[in-house]
Each structure stands twice: as C-alpha cells, then as structure tokens.
Amino acid sequence: MQILDGRALAKTIRAELAEEVQQLKAAGKRAPHLAAVLVGEDPASQVYVRNKVRSCEKVGFESSLVRLPADTSEEEVLKVVHNLNEDDAVDGFIVQLPLPGHINEVRVTLAIDPRKDVDGFHPVNFGRMAQSMPCYLPATPAGILEMIRRYELPTEGKEVVVLGRSSIVGTPMSILLSRKGYPGNATVTLCHSRTRDLAEHTRRADILVAAIGIPEFVKPDMVKEGVVIIDVGINRVEAPELEKGYRLCGDVDYEAVAEKASWITPVPGGVGQLTVVSLLMNTLRAAKGEVY
Ligand SMILES: NC(=O)C1=CN([C@@H]2O[C@H](COP(=O)(O)OP(=O)(O)OC[C@H]3O[C@@H](n4cnc5c(N)ncnc54)[C@H](OP(=O)(O)O)[C@@H]3O)[C@@H](O)[C@H]2O)C=CC1
Ligand SMILES: Nc1nc(=O)c2c([nH]1)NC[C@@H]1CN(c3ccc(C(=O)N[C@@H](CCC(=O)O)C(=O)O)cc3)C=[N+]21
Ligand SMILES: [Mg+2]
Secondary structure (H helix, E strand, O other): OEEOOHHHHHHHHHHHHHHHHHHHHHOOOOOOEEEEEEEOOOHHHHHHHHHHHHHHHHHOOEEEEEEEOOOOOHHHHHHHHHHHHHOOOOOEEEEOOOOOOOOOHHHHHHHOOHHHEOOOOOHHHHHHHHOOOOOOOOHHHHHHHHHHHHOOOOOOOOEEEEEOOOOOOHHHHHHHHHOOOOOOOOEEEEEOOOOOOHHHHHOOOOEEEEOOOOOOOEOHHHOOOOOEEEEOOOEEEEOOOOOOOEEEEOOEOHHHHHOOOOEEOOOOOOHHHHHHHHHHHHHHHHHOOOOO
C-alpha cells in the first residue's frame, strides 16, 4: 500500500503558487485576493476557513473573511455577496456551505458572479464543466484530479465508483472522471443512499471515491484487492483521550482498508489539503483573467 500524500503535494503546489505571485508583483500587479463568507459555526467549515486563511498567507495571497452570526438574514447575506461581486479588489470568493436553515442556499449561490465563483458552484460554471468548457472546477474534485495527475494514476477504462451525489463533490467528480481525456475516460457508477446492494458496486471499483459523511463507513469486505481509495470525508468523532476531545476521520476505515488498497488518501493530510490549494489555484486564474 502506498499513501497519496496530500500534505506533501499541497506544499509543492503552494511553492509554485508563491513563485507565480512573485512574478505578478514583478510585473507591477497586486497579489490575488480570495474572500470567504462564513455564516454561523459549522465545524467542517471552520476547519476549512482556518486552513484557507493560513494557506493564503503562505503563498502571499490577500485574504479576507466575512464572519456573520448564525441568525443573519438572507437579505443581509445577499448584500454581502453583491458587495463582493462589485469589489474590484477581490478576485474570487466563496460562501461557506452549509448555510443556516433559514437561508436559501440556491438563492445565495445564484447571486454569486460566475466570474468570481472560485468554488465552481454556480450553475454557469457547473454547466461549463459538464461540457468541458473553460470554467472554475469545484475545489474538492479539482484537487482530486490534481492528485491523480501528479501521481500519474491511470484512469482510462477504469471502473470508478463514487459514493455520494452532492453537487459540490460526488456529482461533479462523477462527471469529471467520465469526461474525455486524462484524468477521465473512466466508467463511472454514482452511488447514494437509495443504491441497492452498495457493496456489489464498491467491490467492482478500481478507484473508489467516498464522499458521504459517515465515519469509517467503507470496510475491507466492500473493496477488492488493489483498489485506489480517495477518501473525501471529514468527520469529527469523539476521542476523550485527546485534549480537544475529538479527532478527524474519513468515510473509510483507514487501517483496515489500507491492507487491501494499492493507494490510499489519509484523513487528515489527504484530499482536504488539495481542496485548499485548488481554491488558491482557481483564485490565481481569476486574478490573471484566464477563465472569463
Ligand atoms: N476533504 C474535503 O475537501 C471536503 C470534505 N467534505 C466532506 O465529505 C463528506 C461528504 O460531504 P458532501 O459531499 O457535502 O455530502 P452531503 O452531506 O451533501 O451528501 C452526502 C451524500 O452521501 C449519500 N449517502 C448518505 N448515506 C449514505 C449511505 N449509507 N450509503 C450511500 N450513500 C449515502 C447521500 O445520499 P442521498 O443523496 O440519497 O441523500 C448524499 O448523496 C463530509 O464528511 C464532508 O465534511 C466535503 C467537502 C470538501
Ligand atoms: N462553499 C464551500 N466550499 C467548500 O469547499 C466547503 C464548504 N463550503 N463547506 C465545508 C466543506 C468542507 N471542506 C473542507 C476543505 C478542506 C479541509 C481541510 O483542510 N482538511 C485538512 C484538515 C487538517 C486539520 O486542520 O486537521 C486535511 O484533511 O488535512 C476540510 C474541509 C470544504 N468545504
Ligand atoms: Mg483530508
């Protein structure tokens, strides 16, 4: 078994980004600027925001964070989105999901200017992605593609099984790996909570992408020998022995499944690391006007 080392890869990519920032500055331009809007205190979002701000600092990007209390009105959030759309000093921004229940996520997502949608969540970017047109790819799927490319993992003709059909991870991942070219040309099965005989599908997978949000859901009897495991899950589980009282784990039973896998991503230190750098890569493309 070999580890797909997201931490090391992210470090390499951050060094490349830092170099590009220096080149922009040498050409008299300002550093790329990424903004994030966080409403309330979703734990996965807090991890993400913290790492995003830290990564921006490491590569020399400007970053800003708009923190709003959980009881902020939808109207107020939409106003913040409009201001960011209009702000020429901001190249790209994201609104952290999930939003509190009283806020309509669809309405907020539709309000984001697709040219600044470095999350790739707006249907204009999603549609462009599905048709292989220039776009911002959603950060988690983009990070997984980057990992596949840099480790030169073959995808052509492979059986890929994706667990989870969210519009930010599972669904775009299934589309991207079925597109023409590399990394693509795979045969993809998309599974979800209504899938019958889930293990019948997962056992056929050459590459298994798990994005369901259930701690250690994928067990060794659900995979075949030699499988490539891409574990997207970021779950908090109780760990009284630790000072903070919890630890992070993925959707895959890492220790047990690693025995059968040819390659596997750890959690933390895997996909999450690449998600953050993909967001920075999208922001750099926005700053350079490469997409729109
Ligand atoms: N590493 C990273 O960068 C990121 C990590 N995450 C993490 O990834 C995980 C998934 O998040 P997200 O994509 O937002 O997913 P969602 O929570 O939006 O959706 C979960 C999906 O899993 C499916 N599902 C739930 N239970 C089962 C089951 N027993 N069997 C099969 N499918 C099931 C659901 O099916 P149905 O549609 O039928 O309800 C749904 O499609 C979370 O742990 C999240 O924190 C998320 C984003 C980025
Ligand atoms: N609009 C929006 N876009 C998102 O992409 C989005 C979101 N909302 N809401 C929340 C989820 C979750 N998510 C994570 C990304 C990286 C880590 C990450 O950095 N993980 C580190 C954690 C290390 C640690 O700090 O312990 C790792 O896996 O190594 C975690 C979680 C993005 N999401
Ligand atoms: Mg990870």
